Amino acid sequence: MSATLHYFDGRGRAEIVRLTMAAAKVPFTQVDIREKQQFEALKADGKLVFGQLPLVEYEGNNLVQSCSIVRYFAAKGNLLGSNEQEKSKIDILFEGTRDFNSIFISYGFAGFKEVLDDAKKTALPRYLPIFNSVLLRNGSNGHLVGSKLSLADIGLLEVILTIEELLGEDELITLL
Ligand SMILES: N[C@@H](CCC(=O)N[C@@H](CS)C(=O)NCC(=O)O)C(=O)O
Secondary structure, eight states: OOEEEEEESSSTTTHHHHHHHHHTTOOEEEEEEOSHHHHHHHHHTTOOTTSOSOEEEETTEEEESHHHHHHHHHHHTTOSOSSHHHHHHHHHHHHHHHHHHHTTGGGGTSOHHHHHHHHHHTHHHHHHHHHHHHHHHTOTTSOSSTTSOOHHHHHHHHHHHHHHHHHOHHHHHHHO
16 A cells, blocks of 8 residues: 655655655555645645654544654554664664764754754764774674664665765765
8 A cells, every 4th residue: 555755855764764664565655735725725624643744644634743654653563673683772872873864954044054054063074983893893794783774774875865965975985
């Protein structure tokens, strides 16, 4: 069954939802919220528990809170680990990717240069070496945990794609 994602025009807090639904092979369509009336209509319908987006309508449920939505679809796609130890590692690393990503959330609104300058001083030197060493310790299969794609990889992918867009591939490679 197809899902419907409602969000503003941009990555924001919906990109991780998009990536996870794609990885879980859940087909979805998107409704871009461009007008205030569209947002108000969703609130008036009682679909937004906290009056915020993203919202995913799926099988009669109104799913909100981006990380909850992501865990819901990650469970469907078997992306949360195959045993308790893997599940815990994946959850810890996924939370780390959320901390890492949080510095970029505002880049659609704040100036690109400000976000990038801040990231170069703080988030990039802090998080890139950590994720790099976790990847190296896990071997050469390119996954953070175990030997298959998990929510932790998807979380990291989201941040790397954003950094690549801001910095360009050449400069990103020099940081790794
Ligand atoms: N913890 C929530 C935060 C959601 C959130 O802050 N949504 C923003 C857009 S990124 C929003 O809907 N803002 C409008 C408002 O709060 O009125 C999540 O991760 O989904």
